Amino acid sequence: MAENLIKPENLVYKKTSVMTDKVMHYCPGCGHGTAHRILAEVIDEMGIQNETIGVAPVGCSVLAYNYFDVDMTEAAHGRAPAVATGIRRVFPEKYVFTYQGDGDLAAIGTAETIHACNRGENILIVFINNGIYGMTGGQMAPTTLEGMKSSTSPRGRDIKTMGNPLKITELVAQLPGSYFVTRQSVHTPGSVRKAKRAIKKAMEYQKLNKGTCLVEIVSNCNSGWKMTPVQANKWMEENMFPFFPLGDIKVPQE
Amino acid sequence: MKELRLMKGNEALAEAAIRAGADAYFGYPITPQSEVIEYLMAENPAERTGMVVLQAESELAAINMVYGAAGCGKKAMTSSSSPGISLKMEGISYIAGAELPCLIVNVVRGGPGLGTIQPSQSDYFQAVKGGGHGDYKLIVLAPATVQETVDYVKLGFDLAFKYRNPVMILSDGIIGQMMEKVELFEQQARSTEEPEWATVGKKPGRDHVIVTSLQLQSEEQEKVNLRLQAKYREIEKNEVRYETIMTEDAEYLFVAFGSAARITRKAMEMARAKGIKVGLLRPQTLFPYPYEAINKLADQVKGILTVEMNAGQMVEDVRLAVNGKVKVEHFGRFGGMIPNPDEILNALEQKIIGG
Amino acid sequence: MTEEIIIAGFGGQGVLSMGQILCYSGVMQGKEVSWMPSYGPEMRGGTANCTAIISDNSISSPVLNAFDTAIVLNQPSMDKFEDSVKPGGLLIYEHNGMTRKPRRKDINVWAIGAYDESLKMNNVKVFNMIVLGGFLKIKPIIEMGNVIKGLEKVLPERYHHLIPLNEEAINRGMSIISQENKV
Numbered sequence: 120m121a122e123n124l125i126k127p128e129n130l131v132y133k134k135t136s137v138m139t140d141k142v143m144h145y146c147p148g149c150g151h152g153t154a155h156r157i158l159a160e161v162i163d164e165m166g167i168q169n170e171t172i173g174v175a176p177v178g179c180s181v182l183a184y185n186y187f188d189v190d191m192t193e194a195a196h197g198r199a200p201a202v203a204t205g206i207r208r209v210f211p212e213k214y215v216f217t218y219q220g221d222g223d224l225a226a227i228g229t230a231e232t233i234h235a236c237n238r239g240e241n242i243l244i245v246f247i248n249n250g251i252y253g254m255t256g257g258q259m260a261p262t263t264l265e266g267m268k269s270s271t272s273p274r275g276r277d278i279k280t281m282g283n284p285l286k287i288t289e290l291v292a293q294l295p296g297s298y299f300v301t302r303q304s305v306h307t308p309g310s311v312r313k314a315k316r317a318i319k320k321a322m323e324y325q326k327l328n329k330g331t332c333l334v335e336i337v338s339n340c341n342s343g344w345k346m347t348p349v350q351a352n353k354w355m356e357e358n359m360f361p362f363f364p365l366g367d368i369k370v371p372q373e
Numbered sequence: 374m375k376e377l378r379l380m381k382g383n384e385a386l387a388e389a390a391i392r393a394g395a396d397a398y399f400g401y402p403i404t405p406q407s408e409v410i411e412y413l414m415a416e417n418p419a420e421r422t423g424m425v426v427l428q429a430e431s432e433l434a435a436i437n438m439v440y441g442a443a444g445c446g447k448k449a450m451t452s453s454s455s456p457g458i459s460l461k462m463e464g465i466s467y468i469a470g471a472e473l474p475c476l477i478v479n480v481v482r483g484g485p486g487l488g489t490i491q492p493s494q495s496d497y498f499q500a501v502k503g504g505g506h507g508d509y510k511l512i513v514l515a516p517a518t519v520q521e522t523v524d525y526v527k528l529g530f531d532l533a534f535k536y537r538n539p540v541m542i543l544s545d546g547i548i549g550q551m552m553e554k555v556e557l558f559e560q561q562a563r564s565t566e567e568p569e570w571a572t573v574g575k576k577p578g579r580d581h582v583i584v585t586s587l588q589l590q591s592e593e594q595e596k597v598n599l600r601l602q603a604k605y606r607e608i609e610k611n612e613v614r615y616e617t618i619m620t621e622d623a624e625y626l627f628v629a630f631g632s633a634a635r636i637t638r639k640a641m642e643m644a645r646a647k648g649i650k651v652g653l654l655r656p657q658t659l660f661p662y663p664y665e666a667i668n669k670l671a672d673q674v675k676g677i678l679t680v681e682m683n684a685g686q687m688v689e690d691v692r693l694a695v696n697g698k699v700k701v702e703h704f705g706r707f708g709g710m711i712p713n714p715d716e717i718l719n720a721l722e723q724k725i726i727g728g
Numbered sequence: 729m730t731e732e733i734i735i736a737g738f739g740g741q742g743v744l745s746m747g748q749i750l751c752y753s754g755v756m757q758g759k760e761v762s763w764m765p766s767y768g769p770e771m772r773g774g775t776a777n778c779t780a781i782i783s784d785n786s787i788s789s790p791v792l793n794a795f796d797t798a799i800v801l802n803q804p805s806m807d808k809f810e811d812s813v814k815p816g817g818l819l820i821y822e823h824n825g826m827t828r829k830p831r832r833k834d835i836n837v838w839a840i841g842a843y844d845e846s847l848k849m850n851n852v853k854v855f856n857m858i859v860l861g862g863f864l865k866i867k868p869i870i871e872m873g874n875v876i877k878g879l880e881k882v883l884p885e886r887y888h889h890l891i892p893l894n895e896e897a898i899n900r901g902m903s904i905i906s907q908e909n910k911v
Contacts, residue, residue, distance in 0.1 A: 139581075170574045174441070175585075184583045190572035192444045193585035195467050198437035201429065205441025205449065206572070208425045209397050213574055231437070234430035379752050379761065379881070405767055490767070551790045552748065552763035554755055638788035713793035 135163040141185045148348025150338030151179060153305040154247060155186050157315035158216070161322050162189065171214040172206050174199045176228075178220035179253040197228025200235035203242045214325050216243040222252045225261040225287040232287065239296030239330035243321045246288065246333060249340040250359060257343035261285040264362055269343070284362065288335045292369040298330030300369040304337045304360075306352045317367075329371065337363050376557045382519045383408035383549040385557075386452070386478060386542070389526035391418045394561040395476075396447035397425040399438035401457060404490040405546040406480035409452045422563055432457040436464030436477075443473040444584040446571030448530050448564065452478035454546075455496050456487060458504070465539055466505030470586025470597070472570075474533030476526065477511070478542045480549040483682075483709040491709025492546030494633060497686035500543050501660045508598055510605045512540040512612065513659040515630040519553040521657070527558060536608055537570070543659060545682070547632035547711070605661075614657040615666055619645065623652030625725055626670055628691050629680040630656045633712065637680045640717035651721060659687070667694035676700040676725035680717050683707050700725060729759075729784050731869055732792055734809050736777035737801025737822070742856030745882065746799075747778035750860065753870045753878030754782040762790040775804050782869060799863060803827050816911055820863055829908070837909035838866060845900055854897035861901025872898070 137159035145151045162171050168189055175183040177196035184191035194202040199217035207215040224232050224246050235242065251269055252258040259269040259276060262284050266275040276284070292300040299321050303314035314336055321332035337359050341351035380388070387409045390398060395418075400410040410428060418424035425442070429435035435451045442449035453461060458479045468475055479500065483493035503509045512532050516522040522544060529540040567573045575581045588594035618638060620626065629637040634655040644651045654670060656663050671677065676699050679688040688703035695701050704720035706712040733750070737743045744765050751761040765778040779795075781787050797818040800806040803826055813819050815834045824843040842858035864870060870878075875898065879891050 168575055169577065172445070172572045172574060181587065184581075184585060188575065188581050190575050190582040191584070192441060192572055193471075193583070193587055194440070195437060195463055198433065198440075198464070201434040201437035202441035202444075204427070204429075204434075205397065205399065205438035205443075206445055208427060208438070209442045209445050209447045209449070210573070230430055231434050234434065377755070379748070379755050379763075546767070547764065547791060550765055550767050552751060552761075553787075553790075554761060632790070635787075636789040636791065642788065711791050713791075714789060715793065 135160045137163040137168050137188050139186055139188045143186060144182060145179065146342045148339065148341045148351065149179075150249070150305045150336065151247065153311055154245065154314070154336050154338065155183065157305070157311060158218070158245060158318055159187055161315060161319045164319070165322060167214050170212070171216070172210065174203045174206070174215070174217040176217065176219040176223040178223045180218055180220060180247065181254065183218050197223050197226070198231055199223065199228065200231040200240065200242070200244065204235055204238070204240050207240055207242050211241075214243075214322060216245060216322070218245045219247070220253070221246070221248045221250065221260045221262040225285050229287070232291065233294070236291045236331040236333065237294045237296045239298070241325050241328050242331060243318070243325060244331065244333040245318065246335040247338050248335055248363065249338045249343070250284070251340045251343040253340050253343050257340075261287070262363070264358060267358075286363070288333060289368060291331075291333050296330050297333060297369060299324055299332040299371055301367045302335040302337060302363060302365050304355070304365055306339065306355060324371070335363075337365065378555055378557060379552050380519060380555050381408055381550060381552050382522050382544060383480065384412045385519045385523050385555050386526060386544070387412035387416070388557060389523040390450060391416060391422055391424060392558055392560050393527045393530050394422065394448060394563040395424055395450055395530070396563055397427075397439070397442040397449045399427050399429050399435040399442070399449070399451050401429050401432045401435050401453065403454045403457045405482060405492070405549050406452050406454045406478070408549070409478065422560070424563070432460035433463065436461035436468075439475050440464050440468050440471070440473065443468060443475040444471065444572050446566065446568040446573060450476035450478070452480065454480045454482045455484050455493070458496065458499070462505035465511070466503075466507050466509060467586050468539045469503070469509035469511065470507060471584050472537045472601075473539070473584065474530070474537050475539050476529045476533055476542065477539055478544060481543065481545040483707060489709035490546070492632060492682060492711060493707060493709055494545060494631060494682040495684070495686070495707060496543065497659065497681070497683060500541050501662070501690070509601060510608075510660050512536065512538055512608060513543050514540065515543045515657060515659050516548055517631050517634050517655060519548065519551065519555045522548060523555055523557060532612065536604055538604065538608070543631065545632050609661040612658060613661045613663050613665070615663040616655045616657060617666070618653040618655070620652030620654060620670060623650055623670070623673065624675055625649065625651040625721060626674045626677045627651060627653045627680055627721070628656070628667065628677060628687070629653065630659060630687065633680050633682050636712055636714055637717055640680075640714040640721070643714055643718050644721060649721070649726070662690050662694070664690070664694040667691055668696065671695040671698040674699060676702070676728075678721050678725050679703045680712060681705045682711065700728065702728070729869065731782045731797065731867060732795050733780045733797045733799065734777060734792075734795045734812065735780065735799045736775060736805030736809055739776045741801050742853070743776045743801065744778050746856040746860050747780040749875070749878050749882050750780050750870070751782065752881045753875040756874040756877040756881075757870055759783060760785060760787050762787045764790045775802065777805065797863065797867065799859060801859065806830065818866060820859070820866070820905070822859065833909060834911055835909070836907070836911055838862065838905050838907050840901065840905045842901060845904055846897070849897065849900070851893065854894060857894045857897035858901035858904070861898035862905035864898065865902035865905055
């Protein structure tokens, strides 16, 4: 009975060919897989697989280059926007993206982020913000919320001694070099569709050479947060979204 | 017909980069090498050849821009001076690990720390031992004249692409700032080749290209290390370059590189005028190092003096080469002080001949 | 022939460009040359100097501690370089602004009033060319024709109309320099 249904005309979804068949190393429940997928789908739908070069960060998504079936460079921690600058400057006709986490983009790579955006490099920065260093085992990130526990803020982030969580996306939106800046999530079917539309817009804007596009995706880290995936998504809605509100922050003045 | 000009070392280097068909230069100002990026900006090579020139926000960013462009198969370069080179070491290690070609210029000033802006050779260890983290080597070219600076830009790019390895030109404040006659080679076209290892956009029918220095499996990382080591042995076999002056009848030998070799040459001329039979060996490549040539000369001479603008760095390689056959001593001035020929001759007489 | 020269003075006196013009002129005459400036913050308002070497043979060291000729244009430069002149060598100094005369008796000393002369020409910018003229009078190592060619190389094209003025300054320097000590 069931095998009769498995026919091409009955397919409602299939993996985009811009993703490789490598098994992902991400934890079950993590948002990275979904974020990867929608970015790959955009590349697929735009038909730009042969013209796209990606830059992977250091962090959980360090191996992103194994999953995207596009040419990719693995950058040093925080330096992805500089690497992407080098690529886009010698290939001004190609599509270039970076995929970076919060530690990479908003701590060690703050200078590279701000200056690439301030120069208005025509690249897309996909910024995954889960408020924690996932790969190294749940340390405090620049985006860790006040009072939020991590392995280096075991009694919760004390802003008096540890500083404030950094809204780098709002900061980037202030820069004249940034063109389209938005904050999205991928924790519900509806939010996934919205995030994908944002990424597609940002990718398309690259051809206009009008400046840097940054798409932040507020995501969960159920392992680092020590929660189940469902708990983590709920906690994210209740705690992360009030501080990092979703929506467009800077939209092009058409 | 080649073009003869009187140029500063740093400016000649920049002009040579344009003429060598460089695709991109990324840099950050620091004394005594800022003329490189100033000259490039003034020349506007985007118009001349399409070369990209960008002033980055830091040396870190600049070397990582080089990494990105080099990964695209492009002739990319950067230049800096000692403190800036320390900052670039992260990126240089990644570039060496990912086996990408690029050209890095260090117009050395004295250190440690912020040190002095005056000329020095105190980055010898950093340059020839790798400099950053991990088991790697740069090909290191040591020009002693403005002309060699120009020639090494071309040679440097050639070697970088031949071995897919970063190449460093180890200049210093003297060679960077001085003006000399220079013969410029003719403009070379920028390459349109797309190497198979470069991220140029995935071509139909081939796997996607990944430029990385990451290997999470130890077995894989060891394979990378072995491959790198085999490459370095190949470079040692093929690329040793040095110059000998008046070594045929030499009873003593100076070993010096870069600007120190020029001052030492003057000391050698003074010694010869006094009847001291001393010659000079000047390594032009610091990695690979002319161990064999020095070893052979150690059979002939009674003693060797290295002259360096540092506290004694290359002397270690000379001692390795000589392997105890004869006495090897070091004479150096540092901190931006430049040895004068008199004190070099005096050191030869005190430390080697009389010692 | 090898002539090893140090030229020193205040930043803004045209010390560095004088050395460059001399070297470029040397190139025009088929000589080997090298020019090495002092560099760094000391140039801004402070003292500046350059070493210019002109030779029939290839030049070994571009930096020296003894010179055939020292051209000193302010007191700190005289204090610093008077002792660096080789015995029997040449010291040329601009007497304007000096608080003392050179002490050495084992070298040839010539004085030049280039600053006053430049005022007479209503153009202090030719100061260094007047000094250069004085030097070339005593050591005619470069022909005038090649100096003009050197100027053409060093000066941007938009200043080429000033070359006759520079030539006049060089000639004036040749006529006003005077000897103070002879060995």
